Amino acid sequence: MTNYTDRKQIPQSEKWDLTAIYKDQQAFDQDYAKTAELIEQFKSREADFITGSAPFYATLKDAQQIESLLNRLEVYASLFSDLDTGNNEGQILMGRMFKLYNDFGEASSFMQTAMLKVDDLTLQAWNKEEPGLLDYARTIEKARRFREHTLTDESEKLIASMQNAMHSHSRIRSVFANADLSFGKIRDESGKLVTLTDTNYVPFLMGSNRNVRRNAFRTLYRTYDQFGNTFASLLNSYISEKVTMAQVRKYGSSLEESTFYDEVTPEIYHNLIKTVNAHLGSIYDYYTMKQKLLGIPKLHLYDVYTPLVSSSHSHYTYDEAVREVLDALKILGKEYHSTLKQGLTEKHWVDVWPTPGKRGGAYSSGCYGTEPYILLNFTETLDDVSTLAHESGHSMHSYFSHTNNKEQEAYYTIFVAEVASTVNEILFAHYKLRTSSSKEEKLEVLNQLLELYRGTLFRQTMFAEFEEIAHEKVSNGMTLTKDILNADYYALVKKYFGPDVYVDKQIALEWMRIPHFYRFFYVYKYATCISAASSIVKKIETQGDSYINQYLNFLKCGDSRSPLDSLLVAGIDLRKPEVIEDALNDFESILKEFKKSI
């Protein structure tokens, strides 16, 4: 494997060039000082913001200019700091950015409520007087749609002053789970005594030694079991806060509030749960096959993460990875292919290799007016090639969004954020299934796809269902106790794993491990994204060019319309069962192919 100990050894073409954002630290400092000054001046805007079309327009333009500068500074600072997380300079830059964002947040906090005070007739008149305002039509609309849900100035101020205390549940949970809990020791596969943590728990469960898996499972939950009352009271108070705030802000429910922020509807949420529920038989089949292949009499919950095939040990150099990804994505047409090719080969989008201190994992970053920046920690495996395909999807989505929209409408939202990346990941997997000559590798790809659907579609939908039950109980006046949460969670696990899996009693405690429940109604977006992606891939592969254009038009939407509307551009209607069914059918056909090939 290629092993670099110093970034200087890496060829220029395989690492980021941050000088394209700021040529040196001095240029960064200049922009920083300029932004700080603009923020200071911006404070005076509050006085005349909504007194006429001219100051209204000027304020929106100034805010946009500051945001634009902040984005550029932030991208530079975070990329710089991620390349060497131990470097003090990077941490200082991030600290300075945090302060600048805070300053602007404070200086501009008047805008949201003020915009609500402009009535429709006035706004229409201002639009005529100042045509430049049309450039901010979506910005204004996005603020004004909260009109029904905004309280008096005094109440809003009161709530804002309590933000810190109100957002404390998740912080307390994470300090408690990560710093205070200890899970004891277990013996690993070589018999060595090791400390069990919530992080190394999953790799243990993916191991091939059943005793180690069982031991890790039982040991971990022994600790959680002792603190169930604390976890329950934390989750109960978090949900109570959300339910109460939804009532205060006149939403029908906390689910309605959460989906309103994303510009979608609870209908999507319910459609997902209902459709997945109608297809649980296919995931039961998967577990039955797993049990047979592992050669055990009954599949326990500590067996479900175990991979069905060992990794194929396929080896890819970085050049091969780029070639494979480009080949796999040729199907998306000339413009897509040539832009990505340029990005990966001439424009050095990717920081390829792991080096000491570099941030782990992978992501795609960048902002309006910069090239995309992809961070990899490439170790030459098939998995890494798939990651490159995934991150390229994010980058190309940004490329199309940024080049086809004004900056204020260029950033696509979290609701669609994983669609383009997952489309690429699935296209790449299908490509490998068509072209790989190694049976071992094909099985690895099939196994990866099955696990992708299990973890992203089925598991997240189960979480989503759990969350809704919990929120509903609280809104009906019930207090969530450890016993109630355990019983609800256990019943769902039983339902989602089916009659052939032995549902160990400890799994009832698993909800305590999931930090996402402190981001209300968030996890279902993983499931809707993979469903949308799967449905898009099906259309790409069956309808060809006529559909590809439609898909590219979706990528070009950015934030110029709501996520629901932009997905409709790609022919994806998440309110209908068909989209979810496409993903479920794909899962079933992969399962069939896997059974045939093993």
Ligand SMILES: [Zn+2]
């Ligand atoms: Zn992603």
